[in-house]
Amino acid sequence: xxxxxxxxxxxxxxxxxxxxxxxxxxxxxxxxxxxxxxxxxxxxxxxxxxxxxxxxxxxxxxxxxxxxxxxxxxxxxxxxxxxxxxxxxxxxxxxxxxxxxxxxxxxxxxxxxxxxxxxxxxxxxxxxxxxxxxxxxxxxxxxxxxxxxxxxxxxxxxxxxxxxxxxxxxxxxxxxxxxxxxxxxxxxxxxxxxxxxxxxxxxxxxxxxxxxxxxxxxxxxxxxxxxxxxxxxxxxxxxxxxxxxxxxxxxxxxxxxxxxxxxxxxxxxxxxxxxxxxxxxxxxxxxxxxxxxxxxxxxxxxxxxxxxxxxxxxxxxxxxxxxxxxxxxxxxxxxxxxx
Amino acid sequence: xxxxxxxxxxxxxxxxxxxxxxxxxxxxxxxxxxxxxxxxxxxxxxxxxxxxxxxxxxxxxxxxxxxxxxxxxxxxxxxxxxxxxxxxxxxxxxxxxxxxxxxxxxxxxxxxxxxxxxxxxxxxxxxxxxxxxxxxxxxxxxxxxxxxxxxxxxxxxxxxxxxxxxxxxxxxxxxxxxxxxxxxxxxxxxxxxxxxxxxxxxxxxxxxxxxxxxxxxxxxxxxxxxxxxxxxxxxxxxxxxxxxxxxxxxxxxx
Numbered sequence: 305x306x307x308x309x310x311x312x313x314x315x316x317x318x319x320x321x322x323x324x325x326x327x328x329x330x331x332x333x334x335x336x337x338x339x340x341x342x343x344x345x346x347x348x349x350x351x352x353x354x355x356x357x358x359x360x361x362x363x364x365x366x367x368x369x370x371x372x373x374x375x376x377x378x379x380x381x382x383x384x385x386x387x388x389x390x391x392x393x394x395x396x397x398x399x400x401x402x403x404x405x406x407x408x409x410x411x412x413x414x415x416x417x418x419x420x421x422x423x424x425x426x427x428x429x430x431x432x433x434x435x436x437x438x439x440x441x442x443x444x445x446x447x448x449x450x451x452x453x454x455x456x457x458x459x460x461x462x463x464x465x466x467x468x469x470x471x472x473x474x475x476x477x478x479x480x481x482x483x484x485x486x487x488x489x490x491x492x493x494x495x496x497x498x499x500x501x502x503x504x505x506x507x508x509x510x511x512x513x514x515x516x517x518x519x520x521x522x523x524x525x526x527x528x529x530x531x532x533x534x535x536x537x538x539x540x541x542x543x544x545x546x547x548x549x550x551x552x553x554x555x556x557x558x559x560x561x562x563x564x565x566x567x568x569x570x571x572x573x574x575x576x577x578x579x580x581x582x583x584x585x586x587x588x589x590x591x592x593x594x595x596x597x598x599x600x601x602x603x604x605x606x607x608x609x610x611x612x613x614x615x616x617x618x619x620x621x622x623x624x625x626x627x628x629x630x631x632x633x634x635x636x637x638x639x640x641x642x643x
Numbered sequence: 644x645x646x647x648x649x650x651x652x653x654x655x656x657x658x659x660x661x662x663x664x665x666x667x668x669x670x671x672x673x674x675x676x677x678x679x680x681x682x683x684x685x686x687x688x689x690x691x692x693x694x695x696x697x698x699x700x701x702x703x704x705x706x707x708x709x710x711x712x713x714x715x716x717x718x719x720x721x722x723x724x725x726x727x728x729x730x731x732x733x734x735x736x737x738x739x740x741x742x743x744x745x746x747x748x749x750x751x752x753x754x755x756x757x758x759x760x761x762x763x764x765x766x767x768x769x770x771x772x773x774x775x776x777x778x779x780x781x782x783x784x785x786x787x788x789x790x791x792x793x794x795x796x797x798x799x800x801x802x803x804x805x806x807x808x809x810x811x812x813x814x815x816x817x818x819x820x821x822x823x824x825x826x827x828x829x830x831x832x833x834x835x836x837x838x839x840x841x842x843x844x845x846x847x848x849x850x851x852x853x854x855x856x857x858x859x860x861x862x863x864x865x866x867x868x869x870x871x872x873x874x875x876x877x878x879x880x881x882x883x884x885x886x887x888x889x890x891x892x893x894x895x896x897x
Contacts, residue, residue, distance in 0.1 A: 534713065
């Protein structure tokens with residue numbers, strides 16, 4: 305890979321990149337709180353936040369903008385970090401939550417949960433988490449049995465995704481009542497996120513990030529390949545399982561309220577890898593920050609682009625992510641960097 | 644010291660290495676040679692504990708390798724596989740991960756580990772590459788960085804699977820010189836080599852494999868003299884003594 309002077313300068317200053325990411329996050333969050341169908345100036349935002357009684361502005365802030373912004377930040381960070389982990393565990397740069405079927409696993413589990421226990425909203429994140437984990441484990445096992453090539457894994461992901469998608473369709477068709485909102489879930493969007501959904505998810509995602517950061521050495525070593533990892537004394541199987549748990553926790557939590565958002569988990573890690581290099585202890589926090597800022601900005605854009613109509617952010621992401629994925633594929637072929 | 648005792652090993656229930664007995668003594672460069680598919684890499688991976696023996700045992704100081712925890716084993720044996728995904732880590736960080744078997748809580752590398760890693764990079768002749776991402780290095784540079792990782796791992800045995808393949812001649816010689824330097828420091832260096840010329844010139848001991856069975860073991864002159872080398876490879880081998888070394892010439896059997 306050719307490193308431009310800018311990226312090699314930045315790579316020697318990872319602290320600066322993190323600071324930049326944090327600033328970007330803050331700016332995106334502020335913009336997301338202020339702008340929308342009814343825009344507030346920063347001064348009005350301040351007033352609304354500290355107003356005594358309930359004003360219209362404070363209601364918008366508390367029940368619409370704040371949950372939505374928190375949700376975007378959390379989902380962006382969770383999907384991006386989940387992507388970093390999947391890419392290292394699978395030692396495959398193409399492993400993104402939506403590529404290898406982790407999203408569809410979470411989606412199916414969420415659909416089943418809605419259909420079977422329509423009143424148990426609290427169980428949704430847990431079932432999405434379980435679905436994400438099972439799908440990741442299934443793809444990993446099958447891909448390993450059928451050969452080590454990078455492409456095998458992507459194709460396995462496609463196959464597993466399509467089976468899981470068919471199951472989800474079946475559930476949606478058979479139990480239409482429970483799943484009135486399922487279409488928007490499938491596309492992925494952040495309209496209508498509530499604090500009750502975003503709050504716990506935010507905590508789960510932070511917990512997943514903390515776990516992943518604790519295991520950043522293991523994550524680096526797993527990306528060196530099975531034999532090297534084991535000869536360094538790493539229990540590769542155990543480390544993979546724990547890291548997949550962390551990834552599933554983050555991705556499942558994000559999917560449980562934001563729907564099947566694609567490509568954040570692929571875009572953010574790759575861009576951050578150019579900025580801070582491949583060391584997990586730097587890549588994880590950088591991806592969390594940039595993923596959060598990226599999804600928040602995309603969500604803002606999808607709100608403003610066709611105002612007063614709103615585009616689900618999932619559509620925007622797929623528009624951006626599809627070409628990016630193709631670019632990754634083509635670059636890989638030319639460069640032979642990734643095997 | 645690693646000792647192979649009647650070791651049989653293979654994959655998916657198919658035995659490809661049969662009842663091999665061998666020692667990997669410290670201070671020597673032991674080279675595994677043999678035609679394609681003779682089980683060299685399988686033997687090396689079994690010795691590294693990466694695949695379990697199908698029968699027999701790999702002994703480390705007289706105790707079965709399986710009795711050691713993976714961490715303990717990694718403090719005694721380093722293994723560099725042939726094919727690797729070039730990581731996006733910096734060379735310095737990769738070498739630092741060679742200290743992973745010594746990592747204690749809180750799971751962070753200490754100053755001492757950093758010093759050992761820096762010294763290992765210098766010894767491998769890759770000191771100036773510390774900050775570069777490994778995936779941006781040439782094949783020879785990459786190999787030196789990986790060898791530095793093995794040095795940082797600070798084990799008494801170093802196993803290398805075809806460390807010179809795809810390298811140009813100068814890098815090949817540098818890698819072999821580094822291997823010999825490690826053996827002079829008392830390490831047992833064991834490697835699989837495909838290049839017979841390089842193997843005969845650089846090894847202090849050779850293990851000759853054919854179809855998974857050990858055919859001969861000893862220094863190069865002995866393998867040439869006993870004709871086992873020419874029988875297994877199906878070529879004629881002649882030794883041409885030079886001032887301070889011996890050159891080998893291969894020709895088709897008449």
